[in-house]
Amino acid sequence: MRAHPLAVLAGRAARREGQARMFFLWLVVVFVLGIWAGSVINYCFYRLPLEKSLFWPGPRCAHCLRPIRWYDNMPLLSYALLRGRCRSCGGRISLRHPVVELLTGLLFVGLFYAEIGHNVLGLPYLQMHRADIAAGNIPAVAWAVFGCHAVLASFLLLTSLCDLDDMAIPLPITLTGTLVGLACSVLFPWPFPDAGQALPPVSGFVPPRLPTGLYPWPVWYPLPSWLPRGSPQLGLATGLAGTLAGMMVIRLVRFTYGMARGIEGLGVGDADLMMMAGAFVGWQPIVLACFVAAFPGLLFGIAQLLRHGNQPLPFGPSLALGVVLTLWLWPLLGDSEALRLVFFDPGFLGSIVGSGVAFLLLAGLLFRFLLGTPPKAESRP
Numbered sequence: 001m002r003a004h005p006l007a008v009l010a011g012r013a014a015r016r017e018g019q020a021r022m023f024f025l026w027l028v029v030v031f032v033l034g035i036w037a038g039s040v041i042n043y044c045f046y047r048l049p050l051e052k053s054l055f056w057p058g059p060r061c062a063h064c065l066r067p068i069r070w071y072d073n074m075p076l077l078s079y080a081l082l083r084g085r086c087r088s089c090g091g092r093i094s095l096r097h098p099v100v101e102l103l104t105g106l107l108f109v110g111l112f113y114a115e116i117g118h119n120v121l122g123l124p125y126l127q128m129h130r131a132d133i134a135a136g137n138i139p140a141v142a143w144a145v146f147g148c149h150a151v152l153a154s155f156l157l158l159t160s161l162c163d164l165d166d167m168a169i170p171l172p173i174t175l176t177g178t179l180v181g182l183a184c185s186v187l188f189p190w191p192f193p194d195a196g197q198a199l200p201p202v203s204g205f206v207p208p209r210l211p212t213g214l215y216p217w218p219v220w221y222p223l224p225s226w227l228p229r230g231s232p233q234l235g236l237a238t239g240l241a242g243t244l245a246g247m248m249v250i251r252l253v254r255f256t257y258g259m260a261r262g263i264e265g266l267g268v269g270d271a272d273l274m275m276m277a278g279a280f281v282g283w284q285p286i287v288l289a290c291f292v293a294a295f296p297g298l299l300f301g302i303a304q305l306l307r308h309g310n311q312p313l314p315f316g317p318s319l320a321l322g323v324v325l326t327l328w329l330w331p332l333l334g335d336s337e338a339l340r341l342v343f344f345d346p347g348f349l350g351s352i353v354g355s356g357v358a359f360l361l362l363a364g365l366l367f368r369f370l371l372g373t374p375p376k377a378e379s380r381p
């Protein structure tokens with residue numbers, strides 16, 4: 001006997017609703033994870049710039065220095081329950097605590113929704129499992145993808161906060177982040193999460209389209225025989241190349257432009273931030289991210305100019321946004337023939353680097369001619 005068509009439709013709708021509820025439940029879980037990560041970020045943010053130990057002594061009130069008990073240290077909840085005051089002395093708890101916790105929670109939710117729910121990274125593996133994911137059965141591999149980027153996003157948020165606060169990014173944070181990123185690169189080598197497509201042969205002038213991984217592209221293509229697909233050594237090479245590119249690009253830009261303009265451009269902390277992010281994304285995206293970062297940088301710069309006049313501007317937040325934007329735009333960017341030529345053809349790569357340096361020199365000289373050499377500002381740490 002066949003079921004009535006309306007009953008079939010009703011059953012389907014109910015199932016879809018149940019699935020949507022399951023996915024929503026995961027978003028709540030991710031939000032709770034995020035606010036906990038936010039409280040860790042707060043904790044590091046207050047401690048590391050002062051070079052205090054992370055582990056001793058434990059969390060304490062900024063006013064009376066008495067230890068904070070675990071039940072008074074719950075993200076968001078404790079601030080609300082205590083009405084923003086210390087239980088022992090009644091001193092104000094900085095509003096920054098709940099704000100950063102909420103921000104990190106929302107950041108995690110946004111990341112999960114976009115990368116796992118909607119596959120903005122364009123990963124073939126997630127595309128294959130999209131029905132499962134929509135039904136709330138998140139494969140372990142998807143959690144690994146989310147986990148890596150959640151850790152990267154937390155480090156980017158922490159470094160951006162430090163940069164906004166006193167225009168400095170502590171090296172212990174970026175070094176730790178770099179090591180974590182390199183560990184990710186070894187654990188999840190390109191094309192992780194592998195959907196098993198055949199790798200395209202190299203024929204003709206334009207390098208072929210590659211399957212996108214958590215690390216969007218391998219360090220080089222075609223893969224050398226000693227760096228086989230999915231091997232830890234390919235992962236490490238990809239991560240190390242990203243680290244190196246992150247270290248060098250900002251320094252090169254800064255040095256070239258600064259030399260022509262007669263000033264120091266960007267802080268050293270910015271280069272450290274990109275070194276860290278490079279370990280998480282590989283060298284091609286990190287190079288591109290330096291340029292993508294110019295767009296949020298320009299917006300922030302205009303906002304700063306309107307609000308505070310011509311003040312030095314921390315570039316860390318723009319770089320962090322640049323990294324995320326580049327990763328999310330990768331399905332579009334990686335598809336472009338021009339980019340594949342630039343990143344996989346040594347001749348093109350060399351000529352782009354050469355013309356970039358020439359452009360920076362010209363821009364620096366032009367600004368120097370138009371604005372003159374500014375008085376020597378105090379150098380940033």
Ligand SMILES: [Zn+2]
Pocket residue numbers: 061062063064065066086087088089090091
């Ligand atoms: Zn207190």
